[in-house]
Amino acid sequence: xxxxxxxxxxxxxxxxxxxxxxxxxxxxxxxxxxxxxxxxxxxxxxxxxxxxxxxxxxxxxxxxxxxxxxxxxxxxxxxxxxxxxxxxxxxxxxxxxxxxxxxxxxxxxxxxxxxxxxxxxxxxxxxxxxxxxxxxxxxxxxxx
Numbered sequence: 001x002x003x004x005x006x007x008x009x010x011x012x013x014x015x016x017x018x019x020x021x022x023x024x025x026x027x028x029x030x031x032x033x034x035x036x037x038x039x040x041x042x043x044x045x046x047x048x049x050x051x052x053x054x055x056x057x058x059x060x061x062x063x064x065x066x067x068x069x070x071x072x073x074x075x076x077x078x079x080x081x082x083x084x085x086x087x088x089x090x091x092x093x094x095x096x097x098x099x100x101x102x103x104x105x106x107x108x109x110x111x112x113x114x115x116x117x118x119x120x121x122x123x124x125x126x127x128x129x130x131x132x133x134x135x136x137x138x139x140x141x142x143x144x
Contacts, residue, residue, distance in 0.1 A: 035090060037065045039083045053082035 040050050040061075047065070051058040056075070063069035064079075071079060080087045105111055121129070 032071075032091065033065050033067045035092075036061075036079060036083070039085060039090070040065075043083060050079075050082055054078040 040047070045053075047061045048058045051061045054061070054075070055078070060069065060075075064071050064075075076087055076090065080090045083090065106115075118126070
């Protein structure tokens with residue numbers, strides 16, 4: 001079995017994935033920066049739009065996302081409100097448990113219809129599809 005076939009087999013098998021451990025090695029700032037950027041992009045917002053919602057300069061949002069500034073507690077509250085999440089969700093990375101994501105994904109009728117065909121894709125086709133799905137989840141399209 002080559003590398004592409006192994007990747008396809010792993011995707012189609014959808015094994016139980018243990019929850020990812022929290023990183024307590026002093027990289028909380030990095031996780032927060034990643035969390036803010038991820039939630040902002042998932043919401044389809046620019047840094048400027050987020051800054052307007054928070055009533056802060058756009059450069060402040062940029063500095064937080066690029067780890068040049070650490071948000072104050074009041075800024076965390078405004079960030080959470082602007083991103084429409086709770087402060088604990090913001091601090092935990094805004095990520096759901098991977099098992100919950102897989103379970104939700106498998107309940108989708110389109111995904112369940114496509115699953116039997118995944119094993120027939122070659123590596124290039126699989127990479128293309130995964131890239132397109134990633135783009136849709138990171139930069140959701142807005143309807144007019």
